[in-house]
Amino acid sequence: xxxxxxxxPNPATLKFLPGTTVMDHGVRDFATPEEAEASxxxxxxxxxxxxxxxxxxxxxxxxxxxxxxxWRLLKPQVLEVLLDHFASxxxxxxxGSAAGISVAPDPEMESDPADDEIVAQIxxxxxxxxxxxxxxxxxxxxxxxxxxxxVYLALHGACSGCPSSTMTLKQGIESLLxxxxxxxETVEAV
Numbered sequence: 001x002x003x004x005x006x007x008x009p010n011p012a013t014l015k016f017l018p019g020t021t022v023m024d025h026g027v028r029d030f031a032t033p034e035e036a037e038a039s040x041x042x043x044x045x046x047x048x049x050x051x052x053x054x055x056x057x058x059x060x061x062x063x064x065x066x067x068x069x070x071w072r073l074l075k076p077q078v079l080e081v082l083l084d085h086f087a088s089x090x091x092x093x094x095x096g097s098a099a100g101i102s103v104a105p106d107p108e109m110e111s112d113p114a115d116d117e118i119v120a121q122i123x124x125x126x127x128x129x130x131x132x133x134x135x136x137x138x139x140x141x142x143x144x145x146x147x148x149x150x151v152y153l154a155l156h157g158a159c160s161g162c163p164s165s166t167m168t169l170k171q172g173i174e175s176l177l178x179x180x181x182x183x184x185e186t187v188e189a190v
Contacts, residue, residue: 001018001019001083001086001087002019003016003017003018003019003079003082003083003086004016004017004019005017005075005079006138008062008137008138008139008158008162009137009158009162009163009164009168010064010137010138010139010158010159010161010162010163010164010165011163012052012064012065012067012161013053013062013063013064013065013138013139013157013158013162014062014063014065014071014075014078014138015060015061015062015137015138015158016060016061016062016063016078016079016082017059017060018059018060018061018082018086020059020086021058021059022056022057022058022059022060022061022092023056023057023058023092027055027056027057027058027140027156027157028042028055028056029053029054029055029056029140029156029157029160030042030046030053030054030055031052031053031160033046033047036054037094038093038094038096039056039092039093039094040085040090040091040092040093040094041056041061041081041082041085041090041092042054042056044081044084044085045061045063045078045081045082047081048074048077048078048081050065050066050069050073050074050077051063051064051065051066051069051074051078052064052065052066052067053157053160053161055138055139055140055156055157055158056092057135057138057140057157058135060135060138061082062138062139062157062158063078064157064158064160064161112147115146115183118146118181118183118184119146121180121181122143122146122151122177122181122184123143125176125177125180125181126141126142126143126153126173129176130172130173130176134159134168137158137159138157138158139155139156139157139158139159139160139162140155140156140157140159141153141154141155141156141159141173142154142156144190145190146184149183149184149185149186150184150185150186150187150188151174151177151184151186151187151188152187152188152189152190153169153173153187153188153189153190154189154190155189165189169187169188169189170187173187174186174187
């Protein structure tokens with residue numbers, strides 16, 4: 001099995017392409033070793049002790065090195081973990097129950113029902129234009145809300161902590177949304 005790597009705009013993050021589907025649906029971001037306990041693969045990557053974040057995309061895994069860690073030393077360790085995982089056919093996630101999981105809505109992010117048409121336009125643009133482009137760089141951007149002209153987005157994977165993420169948000173995404181949805185005044189990361 002050959003696992004390719006690509007650099008991302010975030011110098012701390014490297015994108016690994018195993019040549020197979022990683023996630024059939026959605027994405028998953030692990031920001032801590034405790035969060036990674038849900039996935040044997042993410043947990044093994046964190047176990048190197050030199051990783052700050054792991055992100056699973058549709059056909060890639062982005063790994064963010066801890067501050068001060070050099071990729072020339074970390075890359076072979078991550079490749080070994082990935083090769084072992086995919087060669088063994090191990091599951092991506094541990095079996096479990098979602099019974100104890102709940103996410104309370106953030107009242108600050110709730111949109112006015114009168115804005116439902118605007119929200120639908122924003123979501124469509126993000127899903128069709130923004131997310132595919134961001135995934136190429138090893139990350140993801142998820143819609144979190146719209147209120148009083150401001151669109152709130154969450155950045156994951158290589159986008160989280162990327163030096164160019166502010167430019168991407170303001171000059172790229174904000175410009176795109178303002179062009180197609182005049183009600184959008186600004187875009188903020190949450």
